[in-house]
Amino acid sequence: MAKKDIVLQVKRLKKAYGPTTIVDGFDLQVAAGEAVALTGRNGAGKSTVLRCIVGADRPDEGTIEVLGTKMSEANPEIRRDVATVIDDLDFFPDLSVVEHLDLLARAHGLEDPDDLVDEVLEEVQLVPQAGQLPATLSSGQRRRLALATAFVRPRRLLVLDEPEQRLDVEGVAWLGKRLKEELADGLAVVLASHEPSLLEAIGARQVRLTR
């Protein structure tokens, strides 16, 4: 595999919370157009690894590089290239669903994002909720909005923590189809998931974490 194709490189990652080591000596390489799924029991360290990859947590040892740049959560270039859907996504209480997507698209440089935003809203089936404020959304709708935030902006790497959570059967099927298309376009995907049908749909390489 050529070096330029590698989007994410994790070397000897170690993370502990107090005396409990969650993950130690973890290596991972993800190329463009490749999906890697972290699997394992609850508490195996999947979310911890993902949080380190997106910079939400600082690893105790090891290095993480995104497109050859050392991971720094505050680096604007990394923020531009990495789209994440993990549990710490917050919403503006006074902006509606469609306004969130419009703001993100514009912030990423799209001058007239209406078409893209409408398309993504329709995909995540939130058109009827377009004017709703986030506080009034159900947990499943909030999940769909979180996923929409990742698809309404440019991205080279997509990091998802159990994206199937709170999605109905049709939602999981849509996600699988969408990720497959994204992979074909050269996106790299790292996800933690307990949903075999999703992993099968996107043909993810599975990395099992044990502790």
Added chain:
Amino acid sequence: MSDRFGPIGQVDERQLRLLVRDWRHGRADRSLLQALSDAYVMVFAVILIGAMLVSSVMQAQRLGATCDSAECLASRGLIPWAAVAACLAFALVLARMFGPILASVAEGFWLLEGTVDRRRLLRWRLFGAVTVALLVGAGLGAIFAALVGSGGAVILTWALAAGLGCFGLVALAAAEQGDERRWLVTLLVWLTGAVAFVALGLLVVISAGLVAPGPIATLGLEFAYVVAGAGTVLGLVATALAWSRMNKIRRQRLVAGGSLVAGMQGAAFALDLALVRDILVETRSRARGHVRPTRGAGRGITALIMRDVQRLWRDPKPLVFWLGSMLVPYALQALGVGQLSPPLSALVLMGALIGFCNSLRVLTRTKGLQRCLPFGPGQIRQAAMAVPAVLAALWGLAVTPAFLGLVGGRSVDIGVGLTASLITAAAGLLAAVRWVTAKPANYGGPLVATTGFGALPPGLLFALFKGVDIVALVTLPIVLGLPSWVSLVIAVISFMALRSGMDQQSLLEQSEEQRRLLDEEKAKRAGLGGTKVKVQRKR
């Protein structure tokens, strides 16, 4: 279980209430007296601070009573008007926000689901709400009347006006709650708020000599009699109405107030006032539910700023408080306490600007949303500060005449006055940013043992002073008569620190990262082996 509950199978609402009280008392592991004796340091502190406050109020009352200038007479007549009107508006806002009749989530699930008579179960909530309104209103009315130097009888009159007025309006809010109506209470909030602003504005124009004081002082007292009388009648009638309508209040409406109180209590125990505000904003947002979507404007970082402008257009209510805060420096000058105007006005401005910092709050409380944007944290903070900064600058220009001494107090030249007003505006802005972005006390770090309160994080008490600390740092040099560049330098340093978002946790993480890199470098060098250079030294 005691024998108060009567024969089994004949449980009514009173018995249910007693049963719940019995459970609660049964689970308490300390009496109130024991809890107070454990927290004796805090009790002493409260008594000491209370005594200091009472002494300060009495001293101010004695000083104010000796003043007989036109400004003092006008303030003696008008400030109680403004204070009582503000108290009434505040009581209504709180009553509308929490209910005023409320029930906890547990009560809603376990008790209100059944075929109970809610009136019998919740009557003490109604009586509690109106009693608290009466007592707190009376206390605040008395304090404000005393602060402007009124005599004993006048203080009592204003105390009765504020207390009975609050009693009447909270009872009215309870009656309206039973009919699921909100418009009347909302209208009264705006009316009483407008009276407060008009009274302050009138004080300013009288002090500026634009209007003669006239019979303001005696009119004020007549107004107090009217408010007290109307409050009493309204309170009694509305309490009876609220009582008769109590069974009609929906369970969801009762529980909403209870869960709001519970959430706010949790945040208040951690002294995290910003979180308390988050809960209120979220509740308001849930009540609103839906907005008419608007298309954004600009791209890149401009899109963030333009969204804040659009927010202002959509919800201009915070502008009312911002406009009202402009009266404060004028009122302080008129009262002859212009020297304290920079810190006091900056504190009020801080409160007014917090309402414009919603996007800054959301973008800094967690990093999830910030990470979605292709900008550095400093850029994001700066963009989110843009609208509040423009409003602060406009505020600074609007209050410059007050700092020039045009409405009383010492006159200064335009350069000095303009600098002082802009520094005050900067202090208010920076304090609002600090208040909104400061991290809450960290319970995950080292804790300090305290008497009566167990282990607490060392930064917990400082959480109460966030924002106030910046105001003090930036404005006290002006109060102390130091050159204005001292305040400017402090303001610039504060801005840099707030823009970078430096906090204890990230500084700690940065230092750990540096140490780790150093260790890695050392290990790498050690790994080279065998090629150690030995420098020859002369003995």
